[in-house]
Amino acid sequence: MSGSDQGKGADVLDAQDRARFEQLVLPHLDAAFNLARWLLRNRADSEDVAQEAMLRAYRFFRGFHGGEARAWLLQIVRNTCYTWLEKNRPVELMTEFDEELHPQPSASPESLAIASDNRERLARALETLPPRFREVLVLRELEGCSYKEIATITAIPIGTVMSALARARQRLHRALTHSAPQEASRGL
């Protein structure tokens, strides 16, 4: 948790901190929950982890010195999610970036026709991606984060956000094409 100094007294928060937290951080609860939901892939676990992350954020709140509250909170949420995954589903974290070894052609038009507005299929395809691809897509497309915010939240250098997104989108196209061979053959 970079930038959060849990110094002496960090746990002692008063009514003023509470009011400030309510105003700056709590409005981003949906963002926190949504990120957890897509990283953990189910709502029940996400509720627990979002709750834990929010309380951690509160305890570290004196270490927040202004700036983007959403990115600050999501960074904590993401860390809490990964800690949870390491403990409860370590296998999921073992899938690594393998794009360099298996380059894929870029977006196929078929995958898009299939995908259009089909929530279930999109959700399933997104869930098949490794967490590190999933999170950049969720942050960019659902949360509307800038590259700078994505870099802060996911702790990757800002210069690599663009290529991470390029690869994540490529993976999503591939997952969509694979998930629906029957529709693809209809030649939509």
Add this chain to the structure above:
Amino acid sequence: MGCETTRNVLHGYLDGELDAARAAEFERHLETCRECANTLGAEESLRSSLQRSGLYEHAPVSLRKKIRADLDAATLSPAAPRIPAWRWLAVAAAIVIVVGLSWFSWLRPIKDSASTAPFTVAEIIDAHVRSLQPGHLTDIASTDQHTVKPWFNGKLAFVPPVRDFADQGFSLIGGRLDVLNGQNVAALVYARRKHIINVFVFPTREPDTPIHPPGLRQGYQWFHWRHQGMEYCAVSDLAASDLRLLAQLLYQ
């Protein structure tokens, strides 16, 4: 610029993250490269599918309540200073008077309006704040009520009343689907000067109420009312008097 080098740049362009010079360079490349133009189109439709398919998952109300309880527990209540007994008596008397007065003056409005609204003020404010984040404000951006109204067709089980009040200083700028307390609602988006106003609309079986006195929270004003089978909540950082004007226009 060859296609190899543009493969990533295309994404920076799509995301609006290139500086002006690189964006212009990429646009020149697009004019001559059909493959990149196709890819860009494909990526744009993937994006719009992702954004329109309702993948965003909102936090349940129960979670919000649990978190508020956690925060309360982790907050130090101010240490009580030593106060002489006679002051306690004065404080107690003051409390009795204040409680009595507020009970008397607020009984009616609370009974017939806000307390029975199927959502909390926090939800309304959160939905408003969320809509102000980049790319969240409108699903359909249009100043034409005849474009915005049909857009809701098939997306909701009711037809929200969509009207533009540009002549009265409230321009319709679009509409959006939103979720309040697990219920799909229509959000109509108006602008007055630089202020954004969200009007949440959804059906109700409750009888009509007048426009409820304003609430103020975190700097946002909100008005709530029911009219002809629809429940309305208007929220904005506008002054209460301005927001009331819009509420009255909608009520007519």
